[in-house]
Amino acid sequence: MPYKPNYADYSRAPQGWHDEPFEYVFSFQNSGTGPASVQQLSFFNNPLQFDPDADFFLRGIAILVDVGPLTVEPATDLITFDMRLRDSFGRPLDNGFIPMAAYATSPSALTAATFFQVPGSPEATPWYPELYCPANSAMMADFQAEFAVVGVPWFYSFHLYFQGIKRFQNEDCKPGSTSTSSATSKSSAWFEGKAA
Secondary structure, eight states, X not given: OOOOOGGGGSOOXXXXXXXXXXXXXXXXXXXEOSOBOHHHHOEEEEEEEOOSSSEEEEEEEEEEEXXXXXXXXXXXXXXXXXXXXXXXXXXXXXXXXEEGXXXXXXXXXXXXXXXXXXXXXXXXXXXXXXXXXXXXXEEEEEEEESXXXXXXXXXXEEXXXXXXXXXXXXXXXXXXXXXXXXXXXXXXXXXXXXXX
């Protein structure tokens, strides 16, 4: 059987429509003092709101951490999280929580070091099949800490990237149209399903 890349099964814009690469960025930050339990570090039911201008097709996910999410004296430990995405009806998209390292900025090395800041947008882990997200809809994200921490204080700050395309009707982008596209200007063969 001949090889068929996953992107070949991505949907194509029908006649009268066109796709534009787009990236959503959702940011999360928290801090505290004193020992923290798994329950205190975990946070659930975080809404991920999509724009009302066009449907979005999710094709890749990345996680980027601003700084190493560390506890400090008397102990120094990474605060490690697992993630679970749910649709707008609350139904999980995975059987369980997925370690955030699976969506690290470098899929070739799934260690904590791959989370650290790199120039430009992070390299996404492909999501297949693509996930259709209607305009003005929302998903939910749950983050579960893998273990408690004893150091004080503690802090973390990270960003969840959804990379894919928005699908517009052609007339929405004609001169004089009252509709505007907020899509980014980046151009990527991978986003458009043309990667070799």
